[in-house]
Amino acid sequence: MTDAIYWFDLAGVGVFALSGALAAARNKMDIVGFFVVALVAAIGGGTLRDLILGQTPVFWIHDPSYLYVCLGVAGFTFFWAHKVASRFKILVWADAFGLALFAIIGTQKAIDLNLNIPSALMMGVLTATAGGIIRDILCAEIPLILRREIYALAALAGSATFLAATHLELPSSTALILSLAATMIVRGPAIQFGWSLPTYNKNS
């Protein structure tokens, strides 16, 4: 992984940790709850990916930076969540950026291991979305992405684009930019216009 991606990765961790800490605030948790939910949201997806692939110890064991970022974000949010609360649209966009980065990182790991295409896409989407799913389970909610958000599809778009760009041997910076753009093109309208996928709604 290049240096730039490492810093982007930590930024993605910070954004996802914030989403976890804000969920903790909505559920009136204590500081420990803030940290746990932030941690799970930020590193849960990558941890599950590493477990499934057998890449253990998982990625954050030998680099405590990930824990420090989560701890910092959780502590900050505990005292100032009312100032950063989720109504600020910038956060939703930052989250989309984290989603794109995590999808790319997960796909890259799959490419490094020569996985087949469906598994590589799964790893991209899993890395990007599993942390949010576990976050919602911890808060005893049905995970939002299962119900109404165009979210996992945006991760899939990024993952597929990155995979295609890599197979075409495009330069890695081009692959990165195209994949980020693909995720944003799918996720952006959902954020801006509140678009969602149709849900199952028939009487059975």
Added chain:
Amino acid sequence: MTDAIYWFDLAGVGVFALSGALAAARNKMDIVGFFVVALVAAIGGGTLRDLILGQTPVFWIHDPSYLYVCLGVAGFTFFWAHKVASRFKILVWADAFGLALFAIIGTQKAIDLNLNIPSALMMGVLTATAGGIIRDILCAEIPLILRREIYALAALAGSATFLAATHLELPSSTALILSLAATMIVRGPAIQFGWSLPTYNKNS
């Protein structure tokens, strides 16, 4: 694993994916939710088994057939769930068949690794039931099998029978048939007559 078991395994995956997709329908999820819940129900148990045993990458990483089956079942159910809805008793019987097969497959994996008897039984039951438990957690319900169904016991009966038959060195087709029968004998009356285990019901 023989060829026949491989096809049975895929059939079991299909049935369990259907149980997941129908749960998604009850919770009015979108198509992504259908796929995620179908996937978790169908391959969650085997994935957890492989993680606990250290058999990584887990079984579906190098054979995308499992993902394709889940994707197909989820898509089909999204559009026609009202036609296959859970009131059709055939589905419950198909689910019992999947339960039996997954218990056998989990036990076989444990035998291949020379595990002790309690751990082998655990692997059989875990493979057969953990996917359903995670499915219910994703839908924010207390897993049904913890409350009122004779379900895990049926998996245990199949697992124990398969283990005994293997120790007695019965031919593998005999072991298979006896184990299927054992699961069905325990699970069948629960389906047919609505039998369940007594639950804890004292004032504490």
Added chain:
Amino acid sequence: MTDAIYWFDLAGVGVFALSGALAAARNKMDIVGFFVVALVAAIGGGTLRDLILGQTPVFWIHDPSYLYVCLGVAGFTFFWAHKVASRFKILVWADAFGLALFAIIGTQKAIDLNLNIPSALMMGVLTATAGGIIRDILCAEIPLILRREIYALAALAGSATFLAATHLELPSSTALILSLAATMIVRGPAIQFGWSLPTYNKNS
């Protein structure tokens, strides 16, 4: 691990299994539910720790004593939960003792693997608390420790003390006693006086 710690470990497993079985009683589960929740509460934390560290097969696969203890406790509680119900303060103290032991055991595993300090503390706290979190998720509750209990902090105190004592090369019995004391000093007042951490409670 010394012999004494092994027996303490099994005692901790028993206490945590009891906490799971009592949760099953509150949710009026059947005997299978009692066993599943007891098992998850008692060995869930250590299992997750072993998975994350890549120490597979996980610890209970080759020593069925852990399963037997959980099975025994679950069966006993199913018939006599009303006699051991959670109002008996001795149970809460036993639970604190289990918390301390699991934190020490998790930290010891991290030390054996030469992990950095933050990861070692994480492994101590994770071993001690993750089982309880999964137990509460299975019961469809927001995990209690995320909301109001001084619980994870007590595990952290024990883990940090054990790590410090080990770095100072204190005799292992001294390290053990100091770490137990540290957990009890943090957890004790919470039990005795109902102390809890402040929760997030601002309008956002």
